Amino acid sequence: MDGKIIVVTSGKGGVGKTTATASIGAALAAEGKRVLVVDMDIGLRNLDVVMGLENRIVFNVVDAVKGKCRINQAAIKDRRIENLYLLPASQSDNKDVLIPEDMIRFGAKIRSEFDYVLMDCPAGIERGFENSVAAADEAVVICMPEVSSVRDADRVIGLLYARDITPKLVVNRIVPDMVARGDMLSHEDIVDVLSIDLLGLVPMDDHVVISTNTGMPLIMQKDSKAGQAFRRIAQRLNGNTDIPIEIPQGQGRFWKRIGTKFGLGK
Amino acid sequence: METTDQNNAPVRLKGMGDGLCVSLDPDQPRAFIRSELTRLFQPLKHLAVNARVILDFGEAEGDEGLVDELGVFLKENFGVGSVTQTPKRRGSSEDFVRRRDVDRSWHHYRSDVLMLTGRVRSGQKVTARRHLLILGDVNPGGEVVAGGDILIMGSLAGTAIAGQPDEVDTIVLALDFRPTQVQIGSVVAAGPPPSRRRFPEYAHVEGGHIVVENYMKANPFGRMPWPEVR
Numbered sequence: 001m002d003g004k005i006i007v008v009t010s011g012k013g014g015v016g017k018t019t020a021t022a023s024i025g026a027a028l029a030a031e032g033k034r035v036l037v038v039d040m041d042i043g044l045r046n047l048d049v050v051m052g053l054e055n056r057i058v059f060n061v062v063d064a065v066k067g068k069c070r071i072n073q074a075a076i077k078d079r080r081i082e083n084l085y086l087l088p089a090s091q092s093d094n095k096d097v098l099i100p101e102d103m104i105r106f107g108a109k110i111r112s113e114f115d116y117v118l119m120d121c122p123a124g125i126e127r128g129f130e131n132s133v134a135a136a137d138e139a140v141v142i143c144m145p146e147v148s149s150v151r152d153a154d155r156v157i158g159l160l161y162a163r164d165i166t167p168k169l170v171v172n173r174i175v176p177d178m179v180a181r182g183d184m185l186s187h188e189d190i191v192d193v194l195s196i197d198l199l200g201l202v203p204m205d206d207h208v209v210i211s212t213n214t215g216m217p218l219i220m221q222k223d224s225k226a227g228q229a230f231r232r233i234a235q236r237l238n239g240n241t242d243i244p245i246e247i248p249q250g251q252g253r254f255w256k257r258i259g260t261k262f263g264l265g266k
Numbered sequence: 267m268e269t270t271d272q273n274n275a276p277v278r279l280k281g282m283g284d285g286l287c288v289s290l291d292p293d294q295p296r297a298f299i300r301s302e303l304t305r306l307f308q309p310l311k312h313l314a315v316n317a318r319v320i321l322d323f324g325e326a327e328g329d330e331g332l333v334d335e336l337g338v339f340l341k342e343n344f345g346v347g348s349v350t351q352t353p354k355r356r357g358s359s360e361d362f363v364r365r366r367d368v369d370r371s372w373h374h375y376r377s378d379v380l381m382l383t384g385r386v387r388s389g390q391k392v393t394a395r396r397h398l399l400i401l402g403d404v405n406p407g408g409e410v411v412a413g414g415d416i417l418i419m420g421s422l423a424g425t426a427i428a429g430q431p432d433e434v435d436t437i438v439l440a441l442d443f444r445p446t447q448v449q450i451g452s453v454v455a456a457g458p459p460p461s462r463r464r465f466p467e468y469a470h471v472e473g474g475h476i477v478v479e480n481y482m483k484a485n486p487f488g489r490m491p492w493p494e495v496r
Contacts, residue, residue, distance in 0.1 A: 150406070151388050151406050151407045154388035154405050154406070154408075155387065155388040193405055193406070193423070194405075
């Protein structure tokens with residue numbers, strides 16, 4: 001097996017990297033691929049909680065990279081989705097315990113065991129970022145429709161280009177009604193500034209909070225629009241590039257909703 | 267050592283085409299100049315007869331009186347033909363600039379422009395020794411710095427610093443002008459408030475302040491009578 005390592009990054013914190021990593025990882029596994037998601041936020045471990053696997057951690061990514069255990073000992077198998085594995089971060093170390101060279105060596109090892117490895121990159125552009133990016137073949141940049149998030153994503157895109165990685169863009173937490181009112185940047189504005197390929201658009205969704213708190217994968221919640229968006233993103237990552245990019249639509253006005261109930265237009 | 271002395275001698279003689287060129291320092295005493303001329307012209311004998319003599323005063327200003335006086339002296343003693351002064355070099359007068367530019371002197375001008383294509387992203391900094399031309403955009407958080415003008419053929423949303431360190435005659439031009447900050451020389455201004463204007467604008471210094479104007483309306487260089495190297 002010669003898998004791909006994909007780093008999920010953003011520069012800014014709190015834009016949904018961890019949620020995106022968990023959801024895309026789960027969706028890829030649901031497609032039948034063997035997937036490992038790695039939490040690279042050493043010292044501030046989160047991905048295990050989002051995936052509902054926090055009570056099963058024995059070894060962590062630092063142990064696995066340093067060779068204190070085998071990968072299959074450290075990787076936690078998800079019981080709900082087959083072929084999905086989590087390599088959690090260490091909570092007691094800090095980012096300096098690993099160096100990019102370690103990660104390149106480790107990357108070569110895990111590439112042979114999985115189809116896709118998703119690296120959940122920490123916020124910032126320091127050592128944690130360097131470690132996450134060191135072994136990556138591809139990158140997904142998560143950006144929110146906010147000026148500060150766009151600025152940080154732009155910086156990260158520059159750094160990724162400098163490492164010979166062409167990143168793809170996911171715009172997260174779009175509130176369609178705000179975009180329509182002109183109170184929020186539209187995805188066109190963001191693509192204009194960042195000028196990289198768009199991988200998908202994810203609407204703001206209450207299900208994300210529920211999913212994070214309960215540890216239930218977002219993509220398994222049938223009526224979650226964000227979950228569906230992440231499924232499509234995973235399919236595009238997996239090579240189905242013909243799937244059209246759906247632009248999140250708002251609820252619209254009261255009368256429009258009534259109209260929809262009676263089957264008058266969409 | 268001798269050659270050095272020779273070169274620094276106050277009066278020197280050398281053959282030049284069909285004439286003789288005498289370099290001399292007009293500040294030396296007249297008697298000394300005469301004695302030196304005698305010393306140099308004596309050995310020439312008949313070669314000096316009817317020769318065209320040009321007096322070169324170098325950087326110093328020689329007056330007409332001295333030329334006439336030495337002319338008479340040389341004609342009487344050595345029978346030279348004519349005595350004139352080297353034609354004065356033109357300074358960089360308006361006249362000269364005009365002729366040079368109408369003559370298209372930029373044919374031999376080595377460019378001082380750094381021309382780049384692409385996008386300057388947040389955190390990236392482009393520095394040009396003189397003028398900077400970017401075919402592309404400057405994103406918010408990007409920085410472009412130049413010793414001369416900055417021209418952005420695209421949108422400028424980052425910081426532009428022109429005319430470093432102290433040239434306030436420079437401009438910052440962009441097709442879509444919405445910078446975070448503009449500096450020209452040592453004058454600093456915050457960018458304009460966000461708007462959806464999309465026409466070429468340029469910033470320049472007027473009365474110690476940075477002024478932004480519609481480039482096409484102001485057409486700052488359109489009134490120049492001929493193209494000039496900037």
